[in-house]
Amino acid sequence: MKYFGFKASTGAAALVAVGGLGAISAFASTSHVVSQAEKAFSTKKMEVAVGDSITFVNDDKVKHNIVIKKMDVSSGIQKPGEKIDVLFDKNGKFKVRCGIHPKMKVTVVVK
Amino acid sequence: MNLLDISWRSLIAGGVFAAAMPAMAAEQIATRTVAGVDPAELQKMIELNVRPNAIPFPEENPYSVEKAELGKMLFFDPRLSGSNLLSCASCHNPSFGWEDGQPTGAGHGMNRLGRHTPTVLNLAWGEIFMWDGRMDSLEEQALGPIQADVEMAQPLDELIAELQAIEGYRELFAAAFPDQEISEETIGQAIATYERTIVSNRAPFDHWVDGDESAISESAKRGFVIYNTKANCVACHSGWNMTDDSFHDIGLDTDDVGRAAEMNDMPEFKHAFKTPGLRNIVERAPYMHNGSLATLGEVIDHYATGFAERPSLSDDIKPFELSAAEKDDLIAFLESLSSEDDPVEIPVLPN
Missing domain, CATH: 1.10.760.10 (Cytochrome c-like domain)
Known part of the structure; x- marks a missing residue:
């Protein structure tokens, strides 16, 4: 399992992994899935509970990436077919973008 | 997302709002x-x-005439720089497509900057800002060059104190942001609101x-x-x-x-x-x-x-x-x- 580094200085203990949900199953209460296709996320806004995780699945033909500035998360390159899991363990409103295609964005509200 | 359904021409001129195209x-x-x-x-x-x-405005910073007018004042005011010599408009000059006509910009002390001054034209539709995308919103972007040592070199706490000392600004901020103090947030919101009205005809x-x-x-x-x-x-x-x-x-x-x-x-x-x-x-x-x-x-x-x-x-x-x-x-x-x-x-x- 390959983990991408992140800084925990914001207090939002995001765990970013590639390859599946197994790495974070002990932390997350519910898993949600968001697809990336045609240079767009499958939803523009979603609500999750504190402790939930989201799996971002690259169903596209091009590389993507997950950036959440407020959580200091930058996933690295996400090739077609790869998944990135992010744990949201702090409430708030988070803008998730693709750092390659910034028009791809989804707002995650954690309650 | 709020949309301002007006013609670009009338808005930029600050005149009477007209119907959309x-x-x-x-x-x-x-x-x-x-x-x-x-x-x-x-x-x-x-x-x-x-x-x-229509021009899109974010829910977090909806359009108002007062905010746009205040933002225009701030955009053209050299007192927003540490030297009191440079305004946003010094580099983002409307005569040069809201750029400066130079290969790279000139900042505090006329030091040459490393990158070309980008236009502020049509930024209401922008996603992320600066050549390297380091700013996530126009509100954030507006405050960046003001504080940067090599650009306008103006600490924001000092700027807030300077603005609070000017009666005209106290009135403009009060009209644009009732019940709020002059702050980094309101300065950024006002400038961003004005910038969103800068749209090519x-x-x-x-x-x-x-x-x-x-x-x-x-x-x-x-x-x-x-x-x-x-x-x-x-x-x-x-x-x-x-x-x-x-x-x-x-x-x-x-x-x-x-x-x-x-x-x-x-x-x-x-x-x-x-x-x-x-x-x-x-x-x-x-x-x-x-x-x-x-x-x-x-x-x-x-x-x-x-x-x-x-x-x-x-x-x-x-x-x-x-x-x-x-x-x-x-x-x-x-x-x-x-x-x-x-x-x-x-x-x-x-x-």
């Missing part, structure tokens, strides 16, 4: 013709360039898209097709404002790592910079993130064969060959993107 009828698009081009293919190209009818190209076959020359029409096909400029310069708001290494001779500095030094982002929009591009020379190319002809030559082959080079950069006539056509199209914008009235600043 009527939506274009589909049959009007179908009347466009370019010799030798399949009408259906041409229509697809044209449809991607239809302008929006309808250019000859837009009138052609709208249905006026005589609005642009036959050469410009051929250039539009070349832009979308042979030269494939549209791979990145897409949409009515001609930008995908994404980042690409276009093979310029540069040591600047660009977007990579914001993306954990990932090699895929090395030398990648944000695609600039192309509205009023003739007035915005010189070109590229480092202002290294003086003319649109040089820019076309760069994309045709002049780029550096390296691992980070964008997949969209591929060599092409244009005849001298085709190059003229492409330039004619780019020239058709320039609008006659209303004169910008410099505000008399509060004291």
Whole structure:
């Protein structure tokens, strides 16, 4: 399992992994899935509970990436077919973008 | 997202708000013709360039007349710099397409900066800001150059105190932000609101898209097709404002790592910079993130064969060959993107 580094200085203990949900199953209460296709996320806004995780699945033909500035998360390159899991363990409103295609964005509200 | 349904011209002039431009009828698009081009293919190209009818404003910072007026004052006020000599407009000059006409900008102490001053034109539609995308909103962007030591060198806490000491600003802030103190947030929101109102007027190209076959020359029409096909400029310069708001290494001779500095030094982002929009591009020379190319002809030559082959080079950069006539056509199209914008009235600043 390959983990991408992140800084925990914001207090939002995001765990970013590639390859599946197994790495974070002990932390997350519910898993949600968001697809990336045609240079767009499958939803523009979603609500999750504190402790939930989201799996971002690259169903596209091009590389993507997950950036959440407020959580200091930058996933690295996400090739077609790869998944990135992010744990949201702090409430708030988070803008998730693709750092390659910034028009791809989804707002995650954690309650 | 809030939409301000008004005409660009009246808003920029700060005058009476008028009705929005009527939506274009589909049959009007179908009347466009370019010799030798399949009408259906041409229509697809044209449809991607239809302008929006309203300026989008974020829910977090909705439009108000008071905010836009305050933001304009702040934008043109040199007291926003540590030296009290530089305003936002010193670099983002409306006379030069809201740039400065220099290869790279000049900041505090007239020190030369590392990158070309980007335009603030049509930023209401921007996604992320600065050449390397390090600012996530226009509100955030507005505060960046003010604080930067090499740019305006003005600590925000000192600026807030300076503004609070000026009666006229106290009144303007009170009108724009009732029950709020002058703060970083309100300064950023006011400037961003004004910047969102800086929109290029309808250019000859837009009138052609709208249905006026005589609005642009036959050469410009051929250039539009070349832009979308042979030269494939549209791979990145897409949409009515001609930008995908994404980042690409276009093979310029540069040591600047660009977007990579914001993306954990990932090699895929090395030398990648944000695609600039192309509205009023003739007035915005010189070109590229480092202002290294003086003319649109040089820019076309760069994309045709002049780029550096390296691992980070964008997949969209591929060599092409244009005849001298085709190059003229492409330039004619780019020239058709320039609008006659209303004169910008410099505000008399509060004291």
